[in-house]
Amino acid sequence: MEQRQALGAVLTKGGTAIVGPVGVGKTALLCAVAGRLDAARFDVVWTVATRASRQVPFGAFHGLLGGARDRLDETRAYGALHTELARRSGRRTPVLVIDDVHHLDDRCAALALGLAAEGRAKLMVAARGEPGAAMSDAVVALWKDGYLERLDVAQLGLAGTARLLHALVEGEVARGTVDLLHRWTGGNPLLLTQLVRHARASGRLGADGGLWWWRGPRTVPPGLAEVFDHELDGLTSGEQDALAAIALGEPLALPSVEAVACDAVEALEERGLVRTTDGGGGQILVRLASPLLAAAVHRKLPRLRRRRIAAALLAADTCPAPDPVVRARWQLEADGPVDTALLIRAAEAARGHDPELACRLARRALPGSSAAAVVLARALVESGDGAQARQVLERAGAEAATVSARLRAGIALAAHVCWVERDPAAAAADLAALGSRASSPAARGAVEGVRALVLLGGGRTSAALEAAERVLRTTVRGPGVAPARLARSVGLVLSGRTRNAVALAEATAADVDSPGELRELALALGCYAQVWGGGAGPALGEAGGGGADPVPGQGRDGAAAPGSGRLGVGGASPFLGVPSASHPASAFLDGLRYWALGDQQEAVARLREAVLRHSGGTRLLRTEATCRLAVCLAEAGRGEDAERALAACPPDAVGLVPGQEQWARAAVAAARGDVPAATAGLRAAAGTARREGCWAVAAECLTYAAWLAPAGPPTDLLDQLALAAGHIDAPRLLAGARAAFALARGSGTELLEHAVRLDGLGMRAPAWRLAERAVVVLRAHGRRHGDAVVLATRLRGGQGASAPPVRLDVLTARELEIASLAAAGLADRAISDRLDVSVRTVESHLARVYRKLGVRSRRDLPSVLRA
Template identity: 30%
Template sequence: MVHGESDGERRAERPGALLGREGELCRAGEVLRALEGGATPFVEVTGEPGVGKSRLLEEIAARAERAGAAVLRLGAGARDDAAVAEVPVRTRSGRPVLLVLDDLHRAEPVVLDAVRRARPAVLCAYRSRQAPAALSRLLCGLPADRHRVRIAVGPLTADEARRLAGTGLGARAAAWCAAVGQGIPRYVEWLARCPRLPGPAEVRADIDLLELLPLPAEPVSDAEFDGLDDICRRVAEAAAVIGEPFRPDLAAAVAGMTAPTLFAAVDELARRDLIRADPGDGGLFRFRHPLLRARLYQRMAPERRLAAHRCAVRHLGGADDVLVRARHLSRCARAGEPGAVAAFEAAAVTALAWSPATAGYWAAEGLRRVPPSAAGERDRRRLLVLLARALGGDGRLSEARSVLDGLLTAPPSGDSGGAARPTGGTAAQYAALTQLAAGYAQLQGGHGDAATLLETALERLGPDGAQAAALSVQAGCAALLAGQPGAARQYLRRAGATADHAPGPRVRRRALDAAVCAHDGDTASARGQLRVAVAELDALPDPGLAALLDSVILTAWSEWLVGTPGEALRHGDRAVGVARRTGQRQLLPGALLIRGLALYELGCLDAAIECYRESAEIARCEQAPEQTAVALALLCCAESWQGTVPPTGALADEACRRLRALPRTVATVAASGQLWAAGLWSAPGAGPGDPESFVAVAGGPRLRWLARCSHPRWLRELAEAEARRGRTQRADQWLKRADSVAAALGSPVQSAHVDAGRAVLALVSGRPGEAVGAARAAASAFSEAGMALEEGRALLVLARALAGVCQWTQLQTVLGRVRAIAADCGAGRLRELAVAEQRRSMSVAGRVREGSPAGVPPAARPVPPSGLTRRESQIADLVARGLANGQVAARLGITAKTVEAHLTRIYRKLGVTCRSSLVRALCAEPSALVADGAVQTGSLAGSGRSYGSIAASSARVATPSLR
């Protein structure tokens, strides 16, 4: 009775095909329990072909057998109703009978009628789209007392399909199999068995990969094609050659038959569910699954396939998509065939605007068919330029540079390639190729190489003309990023007013001018140039902005430098969107980096981390070491705020190693500074946060490698690092410089950095009253700029200052605001610091009145006998600062179990039972803290020291780097 699919599926599917079927099996379990109670349900398992119906049927039947039912399977040999009619409801021993029928849609009508009349419980599977009229009558004519249960089996989820395909495959290949297989187990496993899967570039090219893959045989799908008559097979093969979706009229022409014959065959193929109407466009059809078309295409005889492609080319009209024509020509055109090279070039030009990977494929196809002649050499050069643009746009920068190097060293006829100056069109081509090569060199971090290329071109072209102006602007950009702002200004002057004649060059020049001014600290001029550049950029639609995407990124970076992260985020968002839509993969890492910087500044940690992670992944694929290292460094800093990366994490080590291996540029030095400020920078012979190591990286005390408009921020970080080491005089010198630079910049944000640094220095110097005003001013300025994390840092310093002057009510309000910022930003580390500060302050707040004068010590308390050892004193001090057991263990290089054992002895010696009581006891007992290596954090009875001075002493050692 049943034939075709089930046996093949059982052989092909592994036990993993039941992955993700928990819901279906749960529902089947309810049916089995009803069967044990005497019911005779009629259970239908339906779904797409290959979705795993037969495997599910087998699993349900096996569970029924284990539950005590008698399972009767009727296979492909049953052709009449006798076998079904003789099945009893129960066996002689009283066991319920379960009749299992697979592929019910293939059964004969008489057998279906017998199934309708049968009384035992039935478990069947069928394809609903291929159900004949007799099966529909069976289902509608079931007796009223039969309980009908329908279990619809759908595709696997993306994660389940990846797990199914993942045996022996990489994550990327498994994800591709899952996506192309559309979650249907048979097709996912079929793809996973291919001896060769496409690489990332081939996947991005999107050029009918399936028909080019070496698909293995698949018995169930092959059987579907073997059952077709000659006419239906010819139509199906014509459709496979045309591609998806296909037009019936073109299929008729390729198959060589009349329209009535074709439509009859189309109806039969649709009835068999081999093809379906295309949901996107009326009158078009596509195969049930792309793998079916690919398999039928590969089963065709080579001569029939070649003839079909040639026929398709002849019947494609002039208005047809150039990519469709190129696909057919790629399967049948010979080298030197007239019109083929032009078709491939047209396809590459068309695809370049939205998919450089596709453009690269068609350019390569054209190059393979260029004839060896003078005309062919011109075609070859044009196609090589297209190929270089496509490879670069797809992020394959090394390959693109290799192609461009060949073009630049072998100039076209009419140019000697030596010192002679190119003229006319040759000059424009030479300038364009040089700009392209220099741009790719910059993306890989070779700013010096780019400047050399551009300077050589300027020498050949001369100082005048539009090409020379464009080259000068690009050379200025390379010089700026290489840390040579003076050279960048010289290139801008060489560009002169020539760049102002056209909108594109004018915007590029203004964007570079704004970046140079921002780097030099001329914020007024930078903002003026930005206003003009932004007005022109915002007026352009996305297609017009695609050619100026590098200038958009440069503009966003300048906005971030001058302290407007909101505007930087707006342009970063637009740059990322345009890069994705236009397929400019080579610019995506830079756009993601500037977007991440703006998000990080605004406190959106999760979104910033996502940007950094994607930027690092793409930059790795592009073999762009500078962008990879910078993205990893920024990712470490953002994750450290979340509290997910320890200071010695592998990611931080990798970022430091990569940055140290690269030459110093503006980007690498800034990234190293971010790691240093976060306490993650490791330099040989220097500890975390060592000021000298950062000064050395930044180019000496003048910090020449860092943008001058950000100097107050970095000088503040240096001052705080010196203050934490007790070197207050050095800290004061750094802050004086920061104050001078911030006044010249006229930037509220940079002035806020100076105020924040002064607050920390005042705290460390034992002047909490002075710290209150400075910290409050810094927090207010950061809040107005929308810089949430910096506001949280400043408020934490304010909280410590308020504790120093015994303003407990204000202190709780400020710490509440810090916790709210931490929750909004997802900054777990900021929250931990706020909680630790609250524990420290509350341990003293109960003993000191609100607003107590700084010179009046709190009331003395009796000193309990302690006798703490040196190690116990160290652990008690760290616990009093708010550190958890694991953090104490990491700080002292011991295990958490050892910390717990020490705490038990400390509690017993001090007569306390919890951590808060321990803190209060330590604040009252000096002897517990005077052991070698301990830090005094409480008030000393009778010593004459006020809580304000004690808080300042604690701040000197306990104030961590919050960046």
């Protein structure tokens, strides 16, 4: 589009001025437009203005004015320039291209303006349009006075960044990596291209499981380092100190910066190196203009200056106080006395997105602190060193000087056995033994609260609820209350009592911030409550924002800490934080929600990423992500891919949802066309869930089985579904179950009503199938079916090839017969001969089949009929 606009300005007007920040592709756009000009009509002449050329008389036009330029005044120089362009172009129209036109001195700018005003030559110029890019009034007049058409070239958005990354690596890039690199580069194509090329060569950007991921901290490629070094040239000592202070703690309150270097921020802002924003409460926050600039400043920061500035920042009386992680880093840099409690709190906050920093903080706080040992172990797990993490915990328990320290280390070790070593049964036994030795109610409550979570992770929902309720009955305060409340919340969601679960989670949301497993368990609760409860919540894929931008460490994807967005569920008030796009749970959350809306293609992409993200660390949702990915692949008719997904990352003993592996394998059987085996597997999955009191899971499995039944759901399955539905209050689950009963009854009007209800809840795929069935039934009974046709047509347009398994009973017997023959490869004439009908009859039947099944041609029939 930009090329067409610029080319049109050259052909029909005086030319174009391409304006934008460094690196957005202004020069490339000039080249592309110049390359599209007809050489028989236009003669293109290039020149580049530089800072050095400003110091030489008519320096930018050296090649056009020759060696006598230093003896020319403006009038003779203009004549010489015009004569040279005319000589070169002959009968063609001269096109003067000036790159970096903002560097023109006043005399060259006046010449360019004269050419544009006279109109004998076309001009194409590129100018830097951002703070700190001062330019001559004559240059601005080129577009301000209408001689040239101005074309502003902006940075890439998130979607544009994703497309460029895909082209650069020739593959799919993890969404968290896309978000990360977009945030670092601001969508600047030059910065992005240089960063990706350097990262691929250095191994910071690599492929894993079919996706490209960023690994390690922020880095500055050598080519970009030269650019940033050039920007930093000429700074005073005070400005260098101010820039270093901001790099060590951005966003930084203005008084903190001024405590290090007074009156330097204004000069830095004028040069475009920093920007200021309103921090609320009358505070002004200062940030660097680019996140990569922070890495460039860090690279050039001497150790002694870093130490001096960190000490000055600690001494400054800042209000509000900086983020705990930032202040803890200052303490490390200053190499002085430290606040152990602050370091532990900062290490826990940083371990998810920067485990290397978390390890440094925890080790500094470690001597004599069992709390620091626990956080260090968790950070080591995030770094991929589970064996060393276990050694740290065992050593902490052996060296503990107090009963409480031994208890803390023992609880952490049991949690490690569950989430990291994937043995919830052994962990539960260890905690039971630990609780039997506890000497106080508070200690027993602390053990039992974590045991409730461990039981939940082992799929023992009923036992987890009992343990959690014992803690909540006997303990009002203490470390066991938060995990007990959360275990009870997740148990309530799985049992289908989403309203009670949401109310309990709202009451305890503030307690979910510190212990490692609680945050992701809370997010898992949000995932299922969102899908089953039917709340609107934020837009799909929306990431929570807010907070400082941490410098990523060794964690996969350089993941930022969970954002502060909110998630609505079932019409209740918001209750849990939505993870940022780079949080391990965010991909699972998005995949589950896309699946609920029937968008298999996007659900598969997000769940595949979720499986990879849960290949390290605590891997809490690993089994859930794998099983749901297999279900989505199977529903999309990709049964072999689903089997490979289960084989590549087999479900293990840790899983919140009972029966989910049975469901996944049943979905694979359905994809193979083995409906009896699929139905049996779903019944078994429902039975597993029902034994643990997980009525929501049972209802979901039985509803799924009801949709698979070719002749309608059998009576005994409907009886089981009615029993499960009687225990739940989740709107989406209830709507799906009631739709299954409507299928069995076969009333066209009722089917249409349920289709409308499902559509209103965002369940487009089952709504489409109900609407299609309603059309068939109403038409067969001679009833009005226009509304059903309109709804089915609208919903079919949103399904495409990613629609879930198709109910073949939307087809008549003759339509199914013809569709099967067409899927087997028979031509229309061969089908007409076999069935003794006309070719036109075959064609009309196939047209109705395509419409009902939502496909475009006979090539799509085999996969749809298999599904």
